Amino acid sequence: MAGALMLDHVSITVSDLPRAARFYDAVMAALRVPCVNRSEIAIGYGTRNRADDDGHSYISIRAADGPIHADRRHWCFRAPDRTAVDAFHAAGLAHGGADDGAPGLRPQYHTHYYAAFLFDPDGNRVEAVCHRTE
Numbered sequence: 001m002a003g004a005l006m007l008d009h010v011s012i013t014v015s016d017l018p019r020a021a022r023f024y025d026a027v028m029a030a031l032r033v034p035c036v037n038r039s040e041i042a043i044g045y046g047t048r049n050r051a052d053d054d055g056h057s058y059i060s061i062r063a064a065d066g067p068i069h070a071d072r073r074h075w076c077f078r079a080p081d082r083t084a085v086d087a088f089h090a091a092g093l094a095h096g097g098a099d100d101g102a103p104g105l106r107p108q109y110h111t112h113y114y115a116a117f118l119f120d121p122d123g124n125r126v127e128a129v130c131h132r133t134e
Contacts, residue, residue, distance in 0.1 A: 007057055008049060012075060013064040014122045017043070019096060023120050024061050026095040030087035031079055031128060070123025079130040082114045088128035089116035096121040 014020035021043055025035060028045045037044030041063050047056035059075075079085045086103045093099060101117030109115075115129040 008054075009046075009058040009060070010075065011042075011060045011062050012073075012120075012124055013062050013068060014120070014124070015064055015066075015068045016121070017041070017061070017063040019121050020061050023092060023095045023097055026091035027077075027088050027097070027118070027126070027128070030091040031077055031084050033077070068122040068124070070119070070125075072125055074125045074127065076115075076127040076129055079128045081132065082130050082134045085114055085116050085128045085130050089118060092118040092120075092126070097126075100125060101127075 017040075024043060024045065028035065033045045035043060035045055036047070037060070043061045044058060045061075046058040048058045049056050077088070079088060082103070089099075089103050097118040097120055099117075100119050101115070103116040104114065106113040106115050110131070112131060112133045113129060114134070115127055117125065117127045119125055
């Protein structure tokens with residue numbers, strides 16, 4: 001299992017799915033992650049795993065049954081390059097997100113850790129990171 005993706009799938013709950021859709025459609029497009037499912041209760045991004053093809057990750061944005069309490073939950077998405085991190089941050093700000101850390105190096109993690117942080121419209125904390133040298 002060394003080097004394997006740790007997470008198969010996750011769900012983030014939101015209070016207003018149409019509002020969240022504008023934000024997540026924009027930031028996931030910036031990270032080049034496709035929207036693969038859309039319904040009145042959830043939106044899905046990424047690739048679901050299948051038998052004998054399990055090297056993928058999937059995220060769903062789900063409508064909550066009640067209000068959301070922003071408690072510093074944190075999800076970090078892999079970015080294919082630093083340009084995608086920059087685009088993630090810009091797209092999030094343009095679509096209802098709030099800044100929690102502009103794109104840049106975070107040498108406290110490692111020399112090439114390039115990331116940006118946002119709050120989605122419900123206060124969920126999301127990050128995009130690129131670990132590659134550029």
